[in-house]
Amino acid sequence: MSASKRKLVVVGNGMAPGRMLEYVLEADPNRFDITIFNAEPRVNYNRLMLSPVLSGEKTYEDILTHDDDWYATHGITLHKSARVETIDREAKTVTSVNGITAEYDDLVIATGSSPIIIPLPGHDLEGVLTYRDLDDVERMIEASNTKQHAVVIGGGLLGLEAAAGLKMQGLDVSVIHLAPTLMERQLDAAAGHLLEKAFVDRDIKVFTGSNTKEITGSDGAVTGVLLDDGTQLPADIVCMAVGIRPAVDLAKAVGLETERGIVVSDDMRTSDPTIFALGECVQHRGQCYGLVAPLYEMAKTIADNLLEGESVYEGSVTATKLKVTGVDLYSAGDFAEAENREEIVLRDAQAGIYKRLVLEEDRIVGAVLYGETSDGPWFFDMLKKGTDISEMRETLIFGQSFQGGAPLDPMAAVAALPDDAEICGCNGVCKSTITNAITSKGLTDLDDVRAHTKASSSCGTCTGLVEQLMAITLGDSYDPNAVKPMCGCTDLSHDDVRRLIKAKGIKTIPDVMQELEWTTSNGCAKCRPALNYYLVADWPDEYADDYQSRFINERAHANIQKDGTYSVVPRMWGGMTSSSELRAIADVVDKFDIPAVKVTGGQRIDLLGIEKDDLPAVWADLGDAGFVSGQAYAKGLRTVKTCVGTNWCRFGTQDSTGLGIRIEKFMWGSWTPAKVKMAVSGCPRNCAEATCKDVGIICTEAGFEIHFAGAAGLDIKGTEVLGQVTTEDAALEHVVALTQMYREQGHYLERIYKWAKRIGLDEIRRQIMDDDVARKRYFDAFVFSQKFAQVDPWAERVSGADKHEFNPMNVLQLEAAE
Amino acid sequence: MNVMAGNWVAIGQLNDIPRLGSRRVIIGDLKLAIFRTSDDNIFALEDRCPHKNGPLSQGIIHDGCVTCPLHNWVIALDTGQAQGADEGQVQTFPMRVDGETLMLDVATLPALTGA
Numbered sequence: 001m002s003a004s005k006r007k008l009v010v011v012g013n014g015m016a017p018g019r020m021l022e023y024v025l026e027a028d029p030n031r032f033d034i035t036i037f038n039a040e041p042r043v044n045y046n047r048l049m050l051s052p053v054l055s056g057e058k059t060y061e062d063i064l065t066h067d068d069d070w071y072a073t074h075g076i077t078l079h080k081s082a083r084v085e086t087i088d089r090e091a092k093t094v095t096s097v098n099g100i101t102a103e104y105d106d107l108v109i110a111t112g113s114s115p116i117i118i119p120l121p122g123h124d125l126e127g128v129l130t131y132r133d134l135d136d137v138e139r140m141i142e143a144s145n146t147k148q149h150a151v152v153i154g155g156g157l158l159g160l161e162a163a164a165g166l167k168m169q170g171l172d173v174s175v176i177h178l179a180p181t182l183m184e185r186q187l188d189a190a191a192g193h194l195l196e197k198a199f200v201d202r203d204i205k206v207f208t209g210s211n212t213k214e215i216t217g218s219d220g221a222v223t224g225v226l227l228d229d230g231t232q233l234p235a236d237i238v239c240m241a242v243g244i245r246p247a248v249d250l251a252k253a254v255g256l257e258t259e260r261g262i263v264v265s266d267d268m269r270t271s272d273p274t275i276f277a278l279g280e281c282v283q284h285r286g287q288c289y290g291l292v293a294p295l296y297e298m299a300k301t302i303a304d305n306l307l308e309g310e311s312v313y314e315g316s317v318t319a320t321k322l323k324v325t326g327v328d329l330y331s332a333g334d335f336a337e338a339e340n341r342e343e344i345v346l347r348d349a350q351a352g353i354y355k356r357l358v359l360e361e362d363r364i365v366g367a368v369l370y371g372e373t374s375d376g377p378w379f380f381d382m383l384k385k386g387t388d389i390s391e392m393r394e395t396l397i398f399g400q401s402f403q404g405g406a407p408l409d410p411m412a413a414v415a416a417l418p419d420d421a422e423i424c425g426c427n428g429v430c431k432s433t434i435t436n437a438i439t440s441k442g443l444t445d446l447d448d449v450r451a452h453t454k455a456s457s458s459c460g461t462c463t464g465l466v467e468q469l470m471a472i473t474l475g476d477s478y479d480p481n482a483v484k485p486m487c488g489c490t491d492l493s494h495d496d497v498r499r500l501i502k503a504k505g506i507k508t509i510p511d512v513m514q515e516l517e518w519t520t521s522n523g524c525a526k527c528r529p530a531l532n533y534y535l536v537a538d539w540p541d542e543y544a545d546d547y548q549s550r551f552i553n554e555r556a557h558a559n560i561q562k563d564g565t566y567s568v569v570p571r572m573w574g575g576m577t578s579s580s581e582l583r584a585i586a587d588v589v590d591k592f593d594i595p596a597v598k599v600t601g602g603q604r605i606d607l608l609g610i611e612k613d614d615l616p617a618v619w620a621d622l623g624d625a626g627f628v629s630g631q632a633y634a635k636g637l638r639t640v641k642t643c644v645g646t647n648w649c650r651f652g653t654q655d656s657t658g659l660g661i662r663i664e665k666f667m668w669g670s671w672t673p674a675k676v677k678m679a680v681s682g683c684p685r686n687c688a689e690a691t692c693k694d695v696g697i698i699c700t701e702a703g704f705e706i707h708f709a710g711a712a713g714l715d716i717k718g719t720e721v722l723g724q725v726t727t728e729d730a731a732l733e734h735v736v737a738l739t740q741m742y743r744e745q746g747h748y749l750e751r752i753y754k755w756a757k758r759i760g761l762d763e764i765r766r767q768i769m770d771d772d773v774a775r776k777r778y779f780d781a782f783v784f785s786q787k788f789a790q791v792d793p794w795a796e797r798v799s800g801a802d803k804h805e806f807n808p809m810n811v812l813q814l815e816a817a818e
Numbered sequence: 819m820n821v822m823a824g825n826w827v828a829i830g831q832l833n834d835i836p837r838l839g840s841r842r843v844i845i846g847d848l849k850l851a852i853f854r855t856s857d858d859n860i861f862a863l864e865d866r867c868p869h870k871n872g873p874l875s876q877g878i879i880h881d882g883c884v885t886c887p888l889h890n891w892v893i894a895l896d897t898g899q900a901q902g903a904d905e906g907q908v909q910t911f912p913m914r915v916d917g918e919t920l921m922l923d924v925a926t927l928p929a930l931t932g933a
């Protein structure tokens with residue numbers, strides 16, 4: 001079938017093409033056969049976030065935007081460390097330095113830009129770095145472990161972020177800047193000085209208006225920097241951040257029209273209509289861009305045109321924020337002096353605040369905010385819309401919340417933003433998009449909002465705004481920093497409660513409420529089921545399950561339906577069934593005339609619409625045919641999906657069906673913080689969809705690859721690899737141990753992928769894969785608790801347990817009065 | 819008008835209902851939910867949530883309220899009023915406990931008074 005697909009080749013795997021592919025796949029996942037060449041030896045990450053990585057505030061994992069799973073899931077071929085060297089426009093092929101050739105129908109060149117290196121004497125010494133990609137960051141971090149002095153050449157956005165990062169890594173840092181003030185491209189002199197002061201306060205030396213004469217060194221490595229005025233600075237590393245140059249060499253070499261960048265028309269096509277250019281390498285209407293927002297707009301345009309759309313890109317106005325923790329700086333538009341321009345300036349030396357608006361015919365054309373930037377988006381919004389501000393001219397500079405006399409409170413300001421006001425500049429997400437997502441999708445934490453709207457997922461500087469929006473939309477229920485209490489009955493978090501239950505050896509719900517000072521007499525529908533689970537999990541042999549604290553589905557052992565009837569899902573181990581099982585189900589359906597029979601998404605059969613009073617009788621018949629409860633209602637082991645594996649499949653590498661059944665038979669009945677769904681696939685084709693489950697196994701010739709922390713419900717997330725094992729026994733042991741670790745640490749209703757995010761994948765791998773003692777302990781603990789858990793709840797009730805649940809206390813026939 | 823005012827009938831024993839539990843009582847087409855709180859107070863409500871008719875008898879009971887199993891509305895057992903932001907009310911019926919016996923005042927049942 002892929003023969004019929006168009007071949008899309010992308011040169012460069014940066015942020016712009018990353019976003020473009022998301023748009024393309026969203027619109028039509030099957031249109032293209034996609035191949036990407038990346039000079040970097042890795043997947044795709046958020047370049048904007050390199051500075052937090054350099055400063056140690058984030059890790060590489062934190063800033064990944066597309067990991068290997070993503071490419072695999074979308075069937076995209078990614079060639080890493082494969083710099084494209086030539087394009088044959090006749091044959092429509094591209095070829096990389098390491099000799100990989102790919103044919104294309106559509107080609108996108110997204111080579112980004114390269115840092116400029118001034119050919120100073122000594123520029124080629126060891127220890128002279130640039131600041132563009134992760135390798136640069138890794139070199140700088142490494143240097144900071146062994147070295148002492150760093151000199152940054154260039155006091156622009158990048159140079160300053162590099163300087164701040166290197167400082168946080170403990171180096172002694174100097175910044176050398178040619179212009180008289182820092183960031184002169186984005187800031188006017190006044191703001192530049194405030195910025196300089198902020199850096200000096202962090203004990204970073206700043207030399208403005210100075211030129212570097214030469215980089216000095218001895219036996220091949222840098223030792224210092226010499227300035228024009230004779231100043232000598234010691235240096236073990238020198239970071240050149242003097243600007244970027246669109247990477248046009250490839251395009252130029254193959255005869256595409258280039259000037260500063262690769263020249264494109266409004267539809268983003270180069271001089272060769274089958275070739276698009278995208279990102280920082282582009283020159284559009286004479287403009288080259290160095291910020292992501294415009295590149296994302298280009299990405300959208302190209303995606304649409306690749307799918308026969310007719311979008312045009314019309315250029316962008318950009319705003320910049322400096323991402324140095326503790327320095328608030330916002331700048332947008334153009335503030336060169338000119339006679340038809342006036343300015344409004346606000347200075348508050350005390351508070352270190354400086355604001356300047358540049359006006360042209362009652363419209364904002366430029367804005368610089370220093371020290372207090374919350375009004376940035378508001379000004380930028382009016383700047384882009386060309387709003388006439390004559391009405392509020394007098395008070396304009398005091399910001400939005402001031403208009404209409406509202407108190408100067410940032411919340412009020414955000415609340416007052418118009419629905420179409422842009423909150424996230426990088427991703428062009430407006431206020432209403434965010435608030436709607438929060439309400440319609442019931443989002444309650446920042447990560448969810450990022451996942452669903454992309455807001456604050458790039459440079460992160462709008463995070464504060466997004467959090468304020470969440471606070472406004474969700475009311476008091478949202479407090480970013482507060483450890484969330486379990487519920488209204490206590491101030492303790494789930495963690496505290498779990499810890500205290502163990503520490504104090506508390507063994508009943510009333511005791512928990514007494515000891516931990518619950519503010520209600522019997523808790524609520526939120527905390528009671530949670531407490532009940534924690535006690536069941538912590539004291540499997542001693543704790544008597546509190547029936548009244550279970551959600552109805554777990555009391556009735558069936559799923560309540562909207563009309564108050566119930567559904568019944570018997571286990572079909574590993575999705576296998578037989579004629580006699582199916583016959584038994586058919587008989588039950590007829591006997592109790594059950595209105596609906598459905599094949600579930602979990603490889604078994606759901607009988608829906610059963611009257612509660614009939615449940616025990618239904619179970620009795622199912623039980624006679626050998627069925628047990630499928631626990632489709634339980635916060636516990638749900639399904640273990642399998643594929644046919646070596647039993648039948650020509651690709652099967654292991655007995656995936658057998659292993660799945662073995663796992664399900666071993667683990668059924670266990671209670672877990674939230675439902676647990678597993679799957680075993682017989683080969684990497686993965687027909688059992690193991691890579692979106694809570695726990696999944698992919699069989700290979702070599703053995704078993706264990707996956708975990710996938711999600712395919714409210715959120716969608718590919719699994720992470722836990723590790724490789726070679727035998728079925730080992731696979732079972734590791735899966736069981738993993739589940740037990742989750743049982744002991746998970747918050748009630750927290751799926752495995754959320755727990756894993758909280759605990760950290762590496763910590764989990766360490767305990768389950770590397771620490772044999774820990775793994776064994778978890779395994780034994782699980783086996784012990786199964787002694788008490790593995791009782792078929794249906795059989796119990798058929799033999800009379802909880803009778804009161806299934807029949808009314810009384811059925812009266814009263815005669816109406818005459 | 820209603821001829822059988824204060825007409826109390828026995829509908830069950832206290833211990834038929836677990837503490838913090840509920841049982842259903844069916845009278846003609848009327849479904850009732852009888853609740854027992856942790857301090858042995860007994861309440862009778864129509865077994866129909868004001869939101870979307872969820873069976874309140876299947877909910878979790880706490881602090882004089884029941885949380886509906888379908889969408890978690892919280893209903894006060896004494897007044898039948900929906901709590902918090904939600905608005906709505908379920909009809910409640912007089913109950914009394916004679917020793918161990920649960921007595922319901924059927925005089926007030928709509929099924930009987932209503933025409």
Ligand code: SRM
Nearest residue numbers: 559567599600601602603604606632677712713714715751
């Ligand atoms: C029957 C079934 C749909 C079907 O007809 O196929 C189903 C039905 C329900 N799902 Fe599901 N889910 C079913 C497979 C799935 C799957 C697919 C799978 O399991 O492979 C998913 C996505 C994977 C996952 O689990 O995330 C799925 C994600 C959900 C979610 C979202 C969970 C999440 O954390 O994202 C809910 C809501 C929840 O659990 O809070 C949910 C809840 C429900 C409930 C239990 C709603 C409720 O609380 O009453 C539905 C009960 C209907 C009933 O009485 O059977 N169901 N549900 C499937 C039963 C599987 C089984 O055999 O046990």
Ligand SMILES: Cc1cc2nc3c(=O)[nH]c(=O)nc-3n(C[C@H](O)[C@H](O)[C@H](O)COP(=O)(O)OP(=O)(O)OC[C@H]3O[C@@H](n4cnc5c(N)ncnc54)[C@H](O)[C@@H]3O)c2cc1C
Nearest residue numbers: 012013014015016039047083084111112279280290291292
């Ligand atoms: C430290 C830092 C901080 C930044 N902060 C911000 C910010 O706060 N806000 C903002 O808007 N922008 C910021 N930027 C700019 C932003 O990161 C870039 O505008 C954006 O990443 C450009 O995306 P791109 O896809 O065009 O190019 P890139 O992301 O640079 O990707 C180009 C990729 O193509 C590869 N490549 C090049 N040539 C070839 C070839 N011939 N064959 C194969 N692969 C090739 C390169 O190795 C590179 O991986 C920052 C940049 C840096 C370095």
Ligand code: SF4
Nearest residue numbers: 561562600601713714
């Ligand atoms: S997706 Fe699941 S929860 Fe939603 S309606 Fe279908 S079965 Fe119910």
Ligand code: FES
Nearest residue numbers: 867870872886889
């Ligand atoms: S029916 Fe009771 S909450 Fe919806």
